[in-house]
Amino acid sequence: MSKLTRRIFLATGAVVGAGLAVGVGYLSSIDTEGLSPGEGHNGATKLNAWIEIRPDGIIRIAAPRAEMGQGIHTGLAMLIAEELEIELDPAKVIVEHPDELLPVYTNFVGGLRKRREEMSGPIDWTMKKVFGMIPFILTGGSSSIVDGYTPMRIAGATARTMLVEAAAAKWGVGADTCHAEKGTVVHAASGRKLTYGELAADAAKRAPPSNPKLKTQDEFKLIGTAQARVDVPAKTRGGAMFGIDTVVPDMVVATIVQCPVFQGAVKSVDDKAALAVKGVKKVVNLGNAVGVIGETYYHAKKGAAALVVEWDEKGHGAVSSATIAAEYQKALDTGEEHVSRNDGDTAAALKAGNVIEATYETPFLAHACMEPMNATAVYKDGAFEVWAPNQSPTVVRWAFEAVKKDMKDIKIHTTMMGGGFGRRADADVYRQVAALALAMPGVPVKLVWSREEDIQHDSYRPAALARMRAVLGADGKPVAFEFKNATQSAALSFSRRNIPFEMGGAADETSFEGAADMPYKVANVRVATRNIETTVPLGFWRSVGHSNTGFFIEGFVDELAAAAKADPMDYRRDLLAHNPRLLALADMLKEKSDWATKLEGTGRGRGVSIHTSFRTHVGEVAEVTVGADGKVKVDRVVCVVDCGQAINPDSIAAQMEGAVVFALSALAYGAITIDKGRTTQANFDTYDMVRIGQAPKVEVHIVPSRELPGGIGEPGTPPLFAAVANAIFAASGKRVRKLPLAGEGFKLG
Amino acid sequence: MARFKVNGKDFQTDDDGEMPLLWAIRDRLKMTGTKFGCGVGQCGACTVIVEGVAVRSCVTPIAMVEGKAITTIEGLAPAETPTAVQAAWIAEQVPQCGYCQSGMIMAATVLLAEKPNPTDADIDAAMTNICRCGTYPRIRRAIHRAAGASASAQPMPASETGAGHE
Numbered sequence: 001m002s003k004l005t006r007r008i009f010l011a012t013g014a015v016v017g018a019g020l021a022v023g024v025g026y027l028s029s030i031d032t033e034g035l036s037p038g039e040g041h042n043g044a045t046k047l048n049a050w051i052e053i054r055p056d057g058i059i060r061i062a063a064p065r066a067e068m069g070q071g072i073h074t075g076l077a078m079l080i081a082e083e084l085e086i087e088l089d090p091a092k093v094i095v096e097h098p099d100e101l102l103p104v105y106t107n108f109v110g111g112l113r114k115r116r117e118e119m120s121g122p123i124d125w126t127m128k129k130v131f132g133m134i135p136f137i138l139t140g141g142s143s144s145i146v147d148g149y150t151p152m153r154i155a156g157a158t159a160r161t162m163l164v165e166a167a168a169a170k171w172g173v174g175a176d177t178c179h180a181e182k183g184t185v186v187h188a189a190s191g192r193k194l195t196y197g198e199l200a201a202d203a204a205k206r207a208p209p210s211n212p213k214l215k216t217q218d219e220f221k222l223i224g225t226a227q228a229r230v231d232v233p234a235k236t237r238g239g240a241m242f243g244i245d246t247v248v249p250d251m252v253v254a255t256i257v258q259c260p261v262f263q264g265a266v267k268s269v270d271d272k273a274a275l276a277v278k279g280v281k282k283v284v285n286l287g288n289a290v291g292v293i294g295e296t297y298y299h300a301k302k303g304a305a306a307l308v309v310e311w312d313e314k315g316h317g318a319v320s321s322a323t324i325a326a327e328y329q330k331a332l333d334t335g336e337e338h339v340s341r342n343d344g345d346t347a348a349a350l351k352a353g354n355v356i357e358a359t360y361e362t363p364f365l366a367h368a369c370m371e372p373m374n375a376t377a378v379y380k381d382g383a384f385e386v387w388a389p390n391q392s393p394t395v396v397r398w399a400f401e402a403v404k405k406d407m408k409d410i411k412i413h414t415t416m417m418g419g420g421f422g423r424r425a426d427a428d429v430y431r432q433v434a435a436l437a438l439a440m441p442g443v444p445v446k447l448v449w450s451r452e453e454d455i456q457h458d459s460y461r462p463a464a465l466a467r468m469r470a471v472l473g474a475d476g477k478p479v480a481f482e483f484k485n486a487t488q489s490a491a492l493s494f495s496r497r498n499i500p501f502e503m504g505g506a507a508d509e510t511s512f513e514g515a516a517d518m519p520y521k522v523a524n525v526r527v528a529t530r531n532i533e534t535t536v537p538l539g540f541w542r543s544v545g546h547s548n549t550g551f552f553i554e555g556f557v558d559e560l561a562a563a564a565k566a567d568p569m570d571y572r573r574d575l576l577a578h579n580p581r582l583l584a585l586a587d588m589l590k591e592k593s594d595w596a597t598k599l600e601g602t603g604r605g606r607g608v609s610i611h612t613s614f615r616t617h618v619g620e621v622a623e624v625t626v627g628a629d630g631k632v633k634v635d636r637v638v639c640v641v642d643c644g645q646a647i648n649p650d651s652i653a654a655q656m657e658g659a660v661v662f663a664l665s666a667l668a669y670g671a672i673t674i675d676k677g678r679t680t681q682a683n684f685d686t687y688d689m690v691r692i693g694q695a696p697k698v699e700v701h702i703v704p705s706r707e708l709p710g711g712i713g714e715p716g717t718p719p720l721f722a723a724v725a726n727a728i729f730a731a732s733g734k735r736v737r738k739l740p741l742a743g744e745g746f747k748l749g
Numbered sequence: 750m751a752r753f754k755v756n757g758k759d760f761q762t763d764d765d766g767e768m769p770l771l772w773a774i775r776d777r778l779k780m781t782g783t784k785f786g787c788g789v790g791q792c793g794a795c796t797v798i799v800e801g802v803a804v805r806s807c808v809t810p811i812a813m814v815e816g817k818a819i820t821t822i823e824g825l826a827p828a829e830t831p832t833a834v835q836a837a838w839i840a841e842q843v844p845q846c847g848y849c850q851s852g853m854i855m856a857a858t859v860l861l862a863e864k865p866n867p868t869d870a871d872i873d874a875a876m877t878n879i880c881r882c883g884t885y886p887r888i889r890r891a892i893h894r895a896a897g898a899s900a901s902a903q904p905m906p907a908s909e910t911g912a913g914h915e
Contacts, residue, residue, distance in 0.1 A: 069846030069882045228842060235847030236835040238782015238822035242848060245781035253776060278765075296776035297785070298768045370786055370794060370848040370881045418784070418848025419881050451787040650842055654887070658845055661883025684791035684879060693873030695885035 027129040034104030034151075035158050037204035045200035047159040048208065049104045050080060050152065057183060057197030059086060062098040064105035064137060065144040066391055067231060068420030069658070070713040071651035072144045073097075074229040076152055078647055079145075082222045083156030083215065085180035086196070090230045092183065097414040101393055103132030109147035111136045116150050117708060138392040140425055140540065142614035142711020145647055149709050150214075157212035159203070166202035167194050217645065217706050226650035231416070243389030243415040246376040248444040252281055254436050255300040255448055258289040258457050261313040261677035262535040266290060270308035277303045284439045291436045297448050316535045317677040324534050324674060328465045331486035337528040338507045340516035344524035349480030353471030356563050360468070360552045361738040364672035365461035365541055366687060371418020372454045373429045377437040378444040382408035384437065385444075389417040391425040395498055399430035402500075404438060421662075422540035426459045427498040455687050456679040459497075459539025460672055462488040462511075464548040468556040476564030477575060480524040483515045487548065489531045493538035506531050510540070514549030514613060514718065519582055520557065520575035536674060542662060543717040546613040550718025551725070554609040555737065558726040568726060569595050569608050569621075576610075585619050585642050585703055586610060592701050593621035593638040603627060605731025609722035615710030616643040617703075620660070622696070622723040626731040631749040632741060634664060634696040634724055639716065641700065644707035652712050653700040659716025660698050665690045667721050668741050668748035694748050751811040755780070756824030766812030770804075771795045773811050774821060782822040782851050786879070793878030796852035797821050803859040822851040825858065834858050837895035845882035852878050857892050866896050 034049030044052040044060055052060040063076040073095040074088070081088045098105065108116060111131035112124065119128065160180050167185035168175040171192055178187050183196050217224075234240045259265055269290055271283035279299030284291040290309055294300035376387040377400075384407060390396050393412045400410050417424055433447040449457075464487040471480040489511055491504025504510065508531060516527045541547060561571035569590050576582045589608065590596070599606060603626045610619040623636040639656045646652055669688040673680045681687040725736040728746065736744055751768075752761045755778060762768075762777055774783050774797070783806060786794030790808040797806045798820040826832045831839065834857050844850045853876070860867055860875040867875070872892055880888070 067846075069844075071845070228839070229844075231847065232839055232842055232844050233828070233831075235844035235850050236831065236838040236854060237825070237828060238780075238851045239828070240847050241781070242784075244785065247779050247781065296764075296768075296772050298764070298772040298776065301788075368881060370784070370792070370846065370879070372785065417846060419846045421881075448785070451789070654842065654845060654884075657886055658883035661885060662881065665881075683789055684787050685789065689879045689881065690883075690885075691873075691879065692876045692885040692888060695883065698886055 027126065027133075030103050030129045030132045032103050032106065032108075032128045032132040034102065035155065035208040037162070037208070045204045047162060047200065047204060048155050049102055050155045051084065051159045053196050053200035055197050057092065057195050059093050059183070059196065061093060061095045063095050064098055065148070066097055066139040066414050066417055066420070068139070068391070068417035068424070070655060071229050071648060072139070073231055074227060075145055075647050075651060076148050077230060078222050078227055079148055079152035080156040082220060083153045084160050086183045088222065088227055088230065090233055093230065095230050099411055099413055101135055101137060101397065101412070103135045105137050106131045106135045107138045107143055107147050109143045110138050110141050115146060115708060134394060137394045138425070139420070140391050140422060142616070142714045145709050146615060146711055153214050154212060157214055158208045161209045161212050162203040162206045163196055163199045165206055166199045170194070170202065224646050224649065227648050229651070240416050242371050242418045243376070243387060244371050244374045244418070244448060246387040246415065246446055248376065248378065248387070251376070251444040251446055252293050252295065252440065253297045253300050253446050253448060254291050254293040255297060255304050255450060256289050256291050256432055256453055257304050257307060257309060258453060259311050260456065261311060261317050262319070262537060263316050264288065264311050264313045264677070267310040267312040273306040273308065274303040277306055282439060283307070284436055286432055286435050289432060291432060291447070293436060293440065293445060301450065313677060319535050319677045320675050321673045324463070324536070327532055327534065328463070328486045331530040331532045332465055332467055332484060335530045336506070337484070337530055339526065339528045340512045341525055341527040343526075346480050346482050346524040346526035349524040350469055350471055350482060353479065355469050355471055356560060357467065357469045358556055358559055358737060360466045360555055362464050362548050362551060363670065363739060364463045364536060364674075365666055365670045366455050366458040366672050366681070367419070367421045367423035367541055368455060368458070368687060368689070369417070369419030369421060369423055372451055373449040374447055375429045375433040376444060376446040377433045379437040379441050384410045384434065386410060386430070387413045387415055388430065389415045389424055390430075391417075391420050391422070395425060395427045396430050398499055399427035400434045403431055403434035421542040422544070423459060426494065426539050428457070451684070452682040455681055455683060457537070458672070459494060459537050461541030461547060462490050462538050466548070466552040468552065470556070470560055472560065472564055476566055476571075478520070478522045478560055481518070481522045483518070483527045483553070484529075485512065485515070485552070486530045486532065487511045488533060488538055490538040490540055490544065492531075494540065497537065510545040512545065512549065514546040514611060515553055517612070518553050519579055519612060520572070521578050522575070535677065542659070543613055543714040546611060546714070546718040547666070547721070550609070550611040550613070551721035551739065554611060554719065554722030555725055558607070558722065558729065559735065562729075572608065572610060581642060582610065582612070582617055585617050585640055588701060588703060589619040589621060589638065589640040592640060592699070595621065599623060601625065603731050605727045605729070607723045607726025607728070607730055609719040609726060611715070611718040613715045613718055616641065616712065616715040618656070618715045618719050620719040620723040622720070622727040624724060624727040624731055626728055627749070630746045632728060632746045633749040634694070636697045636699070637720070637723065639698060639700045640703060641716070642703035642705055643710040643712055643715070644705050645709045646702050646705070647709060649702055652702055655712045656700040656716040657698040659714070660720050661690055661695050663717045663720035664695070664724070664748070667724055667739060671740050671743065690748065751815050753811070753814045753816060754818040756819070756821060762811065764811065767810050770797070770806040770809045770811050770814055770819070774806060780821055780823055784848055784851055786849065786852075791879070792849070793856060794849050794852040796855040796878065798855055798859060801859070801862065803856050822855060825854070832858065833895045834861065834891070837891040840894060841887045841891040843884050843887040843891050845884055849878060849880045853880065853888055857888070857895070860892070861896060867892060
């Protein structure tokens with residue numbers, strides 16, 4: 001979320017101003033701690049904003065981050081369970097995303113771009129209140145554990161303390177003579193024991209302790225151990241409820257036909273034939289799309305096929321991949337730069353030696369979540385109720401407000417997501433379903449996009465073009481490193497479509513993250529970016545800017561190693577000597593990947609890539625076999641991850657394995673191309689994915705660490721691109737500087 | 750109109766015979782375990798079992814299953830007694846988002862019925878479904894585990910990571 005802090009600060013200036021005019025007292029009243037008890041859901045007792053206990057002892061944990069496969073419901077529940085002293089048994093614990101948009105559920109790390117543990121002073125206090133006032137609830141940026149690590153443990157410790165005190169008061173003994181274990185409080189001296197279910201009501205009458213003592217890392221019992229995920233059993237019997245699975249009585253189902261040309265609009269709709277289809281109930285012109293409502297998806301789809309729509313291309317019908325490529329090239333060669341790093345005098349250092357230069361290129365990419373875009377809404381008595389597989393209920397609320405400014409209320413149920421990868425932070429589907437629900441007051445409308453609409457109207461990962469230049473010293477190490485890229489601001493495109501203020505633009509961090517913070521020691525470094533605008537809608541794609549820069553930097557550094565006739569692993573280790581954490585990671589990667597051994601067989605090669613993103617360091621070594629026919633088999637990927645304190649090691653391993661496969665699909669096939677102002681690809685037959693037979697063996701090793709935790713959902717993605725590209729070079733001598741492989745004469749085997 | 754059995758129960762609809770089985774299951778029967786992924790038979794999220802055969806229900810008109818018996822993910826087993834495939838999926842902690850896993854489990858169930866001890870090549874050939882989360886390595890392990898070949902499968906990665914606090 002580039003520049004969000006500053007932008008939100010500016011955009012909400014008026015609101016804050018109003019707040020301050022009322023007095024600091026108003027901001028003080030915004031609860032960003034959430035530790036007060038109260039009434040819970042369905043007869044449960046609420047001990048604080050995250051923990052409720054039912055009389056039967058079942059514990060409900062409110063995890064205000066959405067589960068899209070990353071295992072966050074288990075991870076956040078582990079943080080609470082560690083301090084609350086409960087077992088993480090799916091039969092005893094319910095973990096769900098709360099419907100309430102409480103200030104305490106704000107993603108403060110995402111908003112302030114700072115760890116909670118580092119927040120202090122009046123400015124941070126004010127910003128916490130401002131984000132809490134919104135409230136800024138978001139699952140993204142691999143920030144959920146980073147944000148929740150301390151507050152969720154405090155929530156658990158606070159509740160545990162109140163339960164222990166309640167038991168001690170009941171028994172008339174000192175609280176320090178009692179302890180909590182497995183959902184009970186025990187008085188060991190007398191052998192008495194009470195369950196949390198029996199104690200909850202009394203505990204809720206007590207004041208939360210002001211400073212509950214948290215366990216040291218030595219005392220952790222759950223954190224750092226592999227825990228089975230709470231959502232897995234239901235997902236093996238079709239029982240997990242994704243947004244698309246929403247069933248509400250008397251519901252109708254809609255689908256959508258959007259203007260194929262980006263930024264075009266509906267000129268006219270002839271809906272006679274569509275309305276004549278049996279089971280079609282209504283056709284709604286949404287301005288840039290047409291919605292068709294029917295009894296079932298089948299009827300809506302059949303109606304949509306019978307629509308006759310004339311589109312107004314608004315002059316954007318000539319945009320193509322070729323015109324966009326020309327704009328990128330022009331931007332790289334001319335135009336105003338945003339310089340994000342400028343160490344030493346790179347221009348002078350480049351003039352003083354033999355310049356090594358390479359140009360790298362990446363395409364637009366679609367998210368293609370397995371669950372197509374969808375949402376369900378009903379409009380009744382001036383208020384909405386919404387079922388939404390979303391990464392930000394805040395953005396969902398803004399979307400409904402944009403469609404119906406005078407709505408009285410909105411209740412948002414955040415469901416399970418069939419993949420997210422950044423796509424479900426976008427609000428396009430919510431603006432549409434709001435308008436469709438308004439067209440049929442009192443009737444719940446489930447809007448389901450076809451896969452074709454999903455691929456052709458994604459918020460794409462920006463394409464990027466980068467030119468890098470370097471000069472090596474006598475020892476082969478770079479003395480000058482220049483990175484220039486032309487791309488587009490994902491944050492600007494996203495914010496214009498989805499939120500009430502603009503973010504990003506010329507200085508959008510997501511356009512140069514991973515390059516500006518390139519870790520290798522070089523005396524003269526310059527990173528400059530030129531962001532341009534096209535009609536193509538953009539968004540945040542798993543690892544965002546790092547998905548581009550990780551490939552560029554690690555591909556080029558490999559070229560420098562080759563020019564220096566150095567071993568690519570040792571070359572990196574030399575350049576990381578000043579950074580103990582990354583050097584240790586590289587050392588472990590060298591050992592675990594058997595780097596020093598020779599690969600058996602012909603056409604074999606190894607490639608290494610190391611990249612830091614979302615506060616986590618990941619190194620990957622890919623082993624490939626390249627055939628004479630250009631067939632590339634990725635045999636094995638060894639992944640070493642340093643994410644600080646590990647919470648659930650099995651989730652970390654799963655995220656690394658998954659990121660490798662996700663990136664491999666993009667590397668091998670991923671390309672969204674534009675022709676006549678619209679996306680060329682439409683379904684999985686033209687936007688292909690890696691299947692089981694192509695997936696490499698993935699080995700994950702976690703660096704033992706006591707540092708504060710980093711993110712896990714995204715950081716496994718960026719290193720894979722260059723690891724495989726560099727392995728292909730090692731195996732075949734051919735440099736891959738442009739993705740996907742399919743366009744470079746290679747085919748994934 | 751069409752008549753068929755779903756998980757042992759008779760079902761009848763007046764919808765036209767062209768209606769894909771997927772939408773009869775999801776939107777008429779309101780059974781949501783079977784998923785919509787692509788609508789063109791590419792991804793396999795909608796896989797159901799029609800008399801022993803794994804079928805992509807999004808491209809199977811209901812007229813084609815007239816009189817037949819269909820099993821969906823909900824029909825495999827009660828929650829308390831998962832099938833060997835479901836149990837292996839839990840043991841290997843396969844699902845991430847989980848959206849494709851109904852189809853994966855149905856495809857694996859048919860594979861194991863036909864080949865009780867499949868090789869990796871058998872798995873590659875039979876399991877053509879798409880998983881965007883990249884759970885393929887665990888799916889492979891889970892199939893071997895379900896086949897009783899867990900001895901040759903790799904251990905869970907978590908057990909070899911030695912992660913966390915020491």
